[in-house]
Amino acid sequence: MADAPSNIRALQGEQILELTWADSQPHRLPYRFIRGECPCAVCIDEWTGERILDPASIREDIKLEGMEPVGNYAVRLGWNDGHSSGLYTWEQLQKLAEKHASQ
Numbered sequence: 001m002a003d004a005p006s007n008i009r010a011l012q013g014e015q016i017l018e019l020t021w022a023d024s025q026p027h028r029l030p031y032r033f034i035r036g037e038c039p040c041a042v043c044i045d046e047w048t049g050e051r052i053l054d055p056a057s058i059r060e061d062i063k064l065e066g067m068e069p070v071g072n073y074a075v076r077l078g079w080n081d082g083h084s085s086g087l088y089t090w091e092q093l094q095k096l097a098e099k100h101a102s103q
């Protein structure tokens with residue numbers, strides 16, 4: 001099981017979610033990137049794993065409206081486009097950080 005980040009900071013002005021895991025540099029992930037990778041059933045077809053959400057359709061001024069811890073394994077992110085069903089596990093966030101770093 002992936003470790004929880006030691007720190008999560010929402011930088012609303014920059015539209016960046018800053019995730020820090022112990023002993024590593026902070027990862028700075030743009031909101032639009034994270035929103036585009038939403039793992040919920042509305043954004044991804046549960047059966048085929050195909051992404052339904054078109055990243056181009058995400059508004060430019062996307063902002064976080066809520067961050068709610070779920071158990072000790074995930075965080076639920078609520079966005080200003082009214083979407084709040086995305087549950088991001090620590091493992092998923094780590095993968096997103098790696099994916100973004102490799103882009």
Ligand SMILES: [Zn+2]
Binds near residue numbers: 041042043083085
């Ligand atoms: Zn979603």
